[in-house]
Amino acid sequence: MSIEKSTKAARGSVQCENTNINLLKANDYVADIIRNEMAKTKTLLINITSSAGSGKTTLMQKTAEKLKDKLTMAVMVGDLETERDAERIRESGIQALQIVTGGICHLEAQMVHQVLPEYNLEDIDLLFIENVGNLVCPASFDLGEDYRVTLMATTEGDDKPKKYPRMFLTSDMMLVSKSDLLPYLPFSVDAVIKDAREVNHELEVLQISALKGEGIDAWCDWLLNKIKEKQA
Amino acid sequence: MHETSIVNSIIKTLELEFEEEKLDKMSAIYLKVGKLSNIEPRLLHNAYTAKYPCGTKFHSIKLHIESTEIQIQCEVCNHITSVINYRFLCEKCDRPSKNLIQGEEMLIHKVEFED
Ligand SMILES: Nc1nc2c(ncn2[C@@H]2O[C@H](COP(=O)(O)OP(=O)(O)OP(=O)(O)O)[C@@H](O)[C@H]2O)c(=O)[nH]1
Numbered sequence: 224m225s226i227e228k229s230t231k232a233a234r235g236s237v238q239c240e241n242t243n244i245n246l247l248k249a250n251d252y253v254a255d256i257i258r259n260e261m262a263k264t265k266t267l268l269i270n271i272t273s274s275a276g277s278g279k280t281t282l283m284q285k286t287a288e289k290l291k292d293k294l295t296m297a298v299m300v301g302d303l304e305t306e307r308d309a310e311r312i313r314e315s316g317i318q319a320l321q322i323v324t325g326g327i328c329h330l331e332a333q334m335v336h337q338v339l340p341e342y343n344l345e346d347i348d349l350l351f352i353e354n355v356g357n358l359v360c361p362a363s364f365d366l367g368e369d370y371r372v373t374l375m376a377t378t379e380g381d382d383k384p385k386k387y388p389r390m391f392l393t394s395d396m397m398l399v400s401k402s403d404l405l406p407y408l409p410f411s412v413d414a415v416i417k418d419a420r421e422v423n424h425e426l427e428v429l430q431i432s433a434l435k436g437e438g439i440d441a442w443c444d445w446l447l448n449k450i451k452e453k454q455a
Numbered sequence: 456m457h458e459t460s461i462v463n464s465i466i467k468t469l470e471l472e473f474e475e476e477k478l479d480k481m482s483a484i485y486l487k488v489g490k491l492s493n494i495e496p497r498l499l500h501n502a503y504t505a506k507y508p509c510g511t512k513f514h515s516i517k518l519h520i521e522s523t524e525i526q527i528q529c530e531v532c533n534h535i536t537s538v539i540n541y542r543f544l545c546e547k548c549d550r551p552s553k554n555l556i557q558g559e560e561m562l563i564h565k566v567e568f569e570d
């Protein structure tokens with residue numbers, strides 16, 4: 224006991240401070256700035272997440288095709304190294320910028336905020352953020368989005384919601400993508416919806432194929448509705 | 456990679472919160488991270504040591520990580536349920552709930568300074 228005391232005295236006094244601060248506070252602070260900006264310009268901001276290769280970029284292309292005559296849409300793409308996805312999306316005739324994360328496996332609010340000046344937000348009704356393909360860390364980083372949409376491809380197996388619960392818990396919409404492949408795969412849409420709703424009973428679900436077009440009209444209607452609400 | 460950016464966030468957040476002079480005296484950080492936070496304590500410790508090896512500014516800060524279970528409180532009957540297998544369902548009345556009271560947090564719960 225006395226030894227402990229003496230070492231403590233030698234090292235000086237220890238003060239303790241209860242902080243209880245969110246360790247992502249720096250991120251969330253910037254996310255709120257983005258949210259405020261989007262509220263002013265009435266731009267609907269959608270954060271698109273999924274595992275790698277679930278069809279995010281293809282969906283952006285398809286959505287651009289369907290909606291670009293009705294409204295102004297733009298995309299921001301997070302990618303580890305390349306410019307490819309942004310190029311693919313630009314081919315559909317809409318503005319798309321790449322945020323190269325340089326190896327970071329998710330987007331942070333600061334990265335989104337940095338490229339916002341490149342967009343003329345006053346004119347943009349719908350801005351998509353294609354997040355880095357990964358269901359783990361993007362779940363923790365608020366980007367100031369109005370809605371979070373998670374793609375879950377039929378090729379991934381139907382056990383994802385319970386493997387990555389935080390992503391499904393924080394999403395507003397789950398798109399079961401690549402539905403055209405269902406006849407060839409041991410994938411149960413019902414099972415995946417059941418699991419996802421055990422995690423998040425408010426989760427909306429649509430089944431889509433960006434390739435064959437199934438569900439794309441319903442998806443675009445959902446977006447149009449959300450835009451209308453935001454601009455009301 | 457994920458853990459590295461969490462370490463960055465912790466330090467960034469503390470830099471926002473405390474004066475430099477005070478930061479220099481920081482000796483311990485206590486984190487409370489929920490089972491839903493996707494933070495693996497062991498990996499976070501490794502990331503911290505990788506980022507601040509011997510001889511660097513924050514190396515001597517001790518990182519304590521407490522991991523918390525997922526709990527929801529039913530909006531209807533107020534019962535608190537420990538969530539098992541990610542079934543967000545009140546165990547008493549079977550209603551689904553997203554009313555998390557624990558398990559999602561990523562908190563810098565406490566810090567210690569030494570003179
Ligand atoms: N069969 C089928 N294939 C699809 C569909 N949508 C996308 N694909 C294919 O899936 C592959 C990946 O699609 P992407 O759109 O690049 O996926 P992504 O999620 O953007 O990929 P990352 O950005 O690398 O994470 C491509 O070969 C697409 O042609 C679909 O609806 N049906």
Ligand SMILES: [Mg+2]
Nearest residue numbers: 279280308353
């Ligand atoms: Mg892509």
Ligand SMILES: [Zn+2]
Nearest residue numbers: 529532545548
């Ligand atoms: Zn209940």
